[in-house]
Amino acid sequence: MSTITASYNVTPNEPTPNVSLWLSESDQVARWSHTSTIYIYKENQTQNALERMRDSLSKILVHYHPLAGRLTWLEGGKVALNCNGKGVTLIEAESQKTMDDYGDFAPSEKLKNELIPPVDYSQPIEELPLLLVQLTRFKKGSSNNNNNNQLGLAIGVAFCHVLCDGLAAIRFINAWAKLTRGEVLDSIEMFPFLDRTIMNSTYPPRAPRFDHPELKPLPLKLGTTDTIEEQKKEKTAVILRLTSQQVEKLKKKTNDERPQKEGITKTLRPYSRYEVIASHIWRCASKARELEDLQPTVVRVSADIRNRLNPPLPRNYFGNALAVALTPKCHTKELITNPLSHGAQKIREAIELLNDEYIRSQLDFIRCHEQLDRIRASYLDQGEPKNAPFYGNPNLTIVSWMSMPVYEADFGWGKPGYFGPGAVYPDGKAYIIRSSDEDGSLVVSAHLQTAHKELFKKFFYEDI
Structure with a gap:
């Protein structure tokens, strides 16, 4: 099992636009719940890791400010994204298990409950963070284990799919990691293209030209x-x-x-x-x-x-x-x-x-x-x-x-x-x-x- 030792609500460290962001049709049909992914690291050089991650997260959220917003339901089952700067969740946890105890890290209820940040879906959607991250340190291995000097850690990520697809999420994580290790972001990393109206190229809507069995x-x-x-x-x-x-x-x-x-x-x-x-x-x-x-x-x-x-x-x-x-x-x-x-x-x-x-x-x-x-x-x-x-x-x-x-x-x-x-x-x-x-x-x-x-x-x- 894992024990949460700290939990923070991280907000952008500078003022960000307080606007409602139009969502494309590709956003609207994405699941509004969270996609969970996990990163496993074997190194144990994690001194002040959470502090550095927290500081860099507050900085990068200035550029990726929609991540700090919240969804709300609209008429007809659609959702809207309010860029209100409410923040994202960053959690620190300690595991009572070693890395080896998790085997090949195949997804399971146990892995999700212990290494992935929990999302409380009993809350109104307007209160749910769109990004939650959990850093979990593993217990040290036994003395006869070849990896006993490597504590290892996991970073579990819960990303609301309405906000972006996997490629955009990975690019954000990589930019955040780059900033955390003290490197300078390039222009694409610092200035993501946030205007989804570029996908709205056929307004007013045209009749579909194909049958689209993939949506049936x-x-x-x-x-x-x-x-x-x-x-x-x-x-x-x-x-x-x-x-x-x-x-x-x-x-x-x-x-x-x-x-x-x-x-x-x-x-x-x-x-x-x-x-x-x-x-x-x-x-x-x-x-x-x-x-x-x-x-x-x-x-x-x-x-x-x-x-x-x-x-x-x-x-x-x-x-x-x-x-x-x-x-x-x-x-x-x-x-x-x-x-x-x-x-x-x-x-x-x-x-x-x-x-x-x-x-x-x-x-x-x-x-x-x-x-x-x-x-x-x-x-x-x-x-x-x-x-x-x-x-x-x-x-x-x-x-x-x-x-x-x-x-x-x-x-x-x-x-x-x-x-x-x-x-x-x-x-x-x-x-x-x-x-x-x-x-x-x-x-x-x-x-x-x-x-x-x-x-x-x-x-x-x-x-x-």
Whole structure:
């Protein structure tokens, strides 16, 4: 267990604009609860760490002042962001466990309760901090442990997803870390682009030009009429590691086995790491779930749209710049019996949908939607709210964090040795993350029903 030794409300150390910030459609469909991530550090040079973090946080909040604001509900289920400078929460805690006691830091209720800052959702939304950070020092290891001289620490982060996407959050954390270790921020780090009206390029709203199945109910398990029973089932998370050799083996196998279309003489573009590994996860999950042969299944993919829009968004855009797409439906038997390239091709087709025209149509679809709760990717730690979309069994959502600079979060005691989700998310969510070794190896954090965990692990490595 962990004991909280100090808790601070940190506000900007200079006056900031007291305004209401317009939120884009991409912000509106983000879950209004908090996304939890965790950084693990092996070094023990943490003297005055919290004091330095607290001081630098108050400084950087001047530039990222929306973080210190609060949300409020609007008519029709929308939310608004009040930049009122109420502050963010910074917590210091002591753990009664060593680093080794947490194993591979796979997300769990225990890990969330001990290393992730708690969010009290019984409060009105107007009182909830949008950012909470907890620094936890681990207990010293035993004398026969090779790491006994390294106390180690964890930084748990709870970030309100309405405020920004993962890339923007990581860039903020990295800028804060840079300031904490005494370095000067560059102009992009100091001046994030906060005006979300740049996303409102089709006003008044146009009618959507596409059907957007990604924002509608997904295929159900055969023989069911809703997702209630699937949502009730116990969920768990598993951490699976892929060496660079295993990644390359999967890529080579997938690309070598792809069917060559008759009459095409030019070299086909190889499948990417994401397309290959996502296809592998999709197939392994379908086998582990023991679905019927004719069970329809799809994968939701999400993409950073900063460079997909025309004109592109500014590099330092601070907000949600995400769009989602859906693979074509695939039957379980077809997915399992065909080569990995079959699933990889379907994932590629989903990604290729996300061009400027499709993204703007998706934003118009959201803007015109009367019941945002029906399409908002929202859930609380204590369970699914009424009407929340369910993306689990027999489907998946596979997120790539491979391009995010997560290991630049050096607060002065070295880069993190591990980064990943800090809570168990709903069934069917999987994250692909670069390993801290920076050698091409990857970490997969898969969130599934507990009953499917062991079979998924078995197939994951057996099929490589």
